[in-house]
Amino acid sequence: MSYNLLKGKRGIIFGALDENSIAWKTAERVHAEGGKFVLTNAPIAMRMGQIDALAKKTGSEIVPADATSEEDLENLVAKATEILGGKLDFVLHSIGMSVNVRKGRHYTDEKYDFTAKGWDVSALSFHKVMQTLYKADAMNEWGSIVALTYMAAQRTFPDYNDMADNKAYLESVARSFGYFYGKEKKVRVNTISQSPTPTTAGQGVKGFDGFISYAEKMSPLGNASAQDCADYTVSLFSDLTKKVTMQNLFHDGGFSNTGVSQEVIEYFSK
Ligand SMILES: NC(=O)c1ccc[n+]([C@@H]2O[C@H](COP(=O)([O-])OP(=O)(O)OC[C@H]3O[C@@H](n4cnc5c(N)ncnc54)[C@H](O)[C@@H]3O)[C@@H](O)[C@H]2O)c1
Numbered sequence: 001m002s003y004n005l006l007k008g009k010r011g012i013i014f015g016a017l018d019e020n021s022i023a024w025k026t027a028e029r030v031h032a033e034g035g036k037f038v039l040t041n042a043p044i045a046m047r048m049g050q051i052d053a054l055a056k057k058t059g060s061e062i063v064p065a066d067a068t069s070e071e072d073l074e075n076l077v078a079k080a081t082e083i084l085g086g087k088l089d090f091v092l093h094s095i096g097m098s099v100n101v102r103k104g105r106h107y108t109d110e111k112y113d114f115t116a117k118g119w120d121v122s123a124l125s126f127h128k129v130m131q132t133l134y135k136a137d138a139m140n141e142w143g144s145i146v147a148l149t150y151m152a153a154q155r156t157f158p159d160y161n162d163m164a165d166n167k168a169y170l171e172s173v174a175r176s177f178g179y180f181y182g183k184e185k186k187v188r189v190n191t192i193s194q195s196p197t198p199t200t201a202g203q204g205v206k207g208f209d210g211f212i213s214y215a216e217k218m219s220p221l222g223n224a225s226a227q228d229c230a231d232y233t234v235s236l237f238s239d240l241t242k243k244v245t246m247q248n249l250f251h252d253g254g255f256s257n258t259g260v261s262q263e264v265i266e267y268f269s270k
Pocket of ligand 1: 095
């Protein structure tokens with residue numbers, strides 16, 4: 001179903017790697033709602049992923065950018081506004097990667113250059129994206145910027161490793177930048193705290209299969225899928241949520257406010 005919620009709106013979508021990616025589903029949904037966008041990802045992901053197919057499907061152009069490179073981001077913002085023919089209304093930051101997780105380093109045995117790299121990619125990149133947009137004055141008034149996060153920023157999930165710290169930083173950047181972006185340019189900035197989702201990044205976390213089943217049983221509405229997340233993101237890009245800013249918004253079927261569910265009690269009562 002389409003409501004034309006994003007008709008006439010332009011934006012940039014970071015992080016579509018393959019059809020499981022949250023950014024991929026969001027791009028399809030934004031397209032269905034009439035939004036136009038430029039797709040971007042790290043040059044290495046271009047070679048590994050299937051972003052060309054998504055570009056074709058949605059009539060979009062691709063501009064590669066490493067989200068840790070200020071130069072790449074400046075080029076991306078300049079090209080995107082040129083290609084789309086004006087300032088932007090929405091930006092999705094859907095980027096995450098921990099080198100410690102990838103290399104199997106435990107949280108109590110971090111290699112700090114890995115930590116720094118993961119932080120740059122997963123957290124500081126959000127500041128870099130917004131600072132680039134801000135300095136170029138590339139966002140329209142009442143535009144909307146969304147980044148994806150996870151509840152490990154508030155509560156401990158042992159296998160989430162240093163991504164927990166990266167997400168805490170990311171959520172703080174949304175509040176801090178959201179203040180200035182709101183004051184100066186009436187742009188809103190929020191993070192969506194999404195359920196565990198079977199994507200390349202998600203499945204990189206140790207014990208993911210057990211954890212996603214646990215979360216499913218703990219959430220009154222069940223886990224939110226990537227498709228559900230795409231729908232929620234569209235609502236935040238639309239004009240129907242103009243006064244929502246500087247928030248971390250849980251999109252998790254109720255998991256974050258559930259102490260224990262009947263299913264979990266029954267499992268342990270056996
Ligand atoms: N999958 C989950 O369980 C889950 C839950 C909550 C939040 N999230 C968050 O959702 C977001 C999207 O992840 P996903 O689950 O769709 O996985 P994904 O692997 O499909 O997407 C991660 C993306 O980050 C990109 N990326 C990595 N390094 C980059 C760089 N230097 N520059 C630009 N892009 C880079 C990758 O190429 C990839 O497209 C991430 O922020 C992730 O932490 C995921």
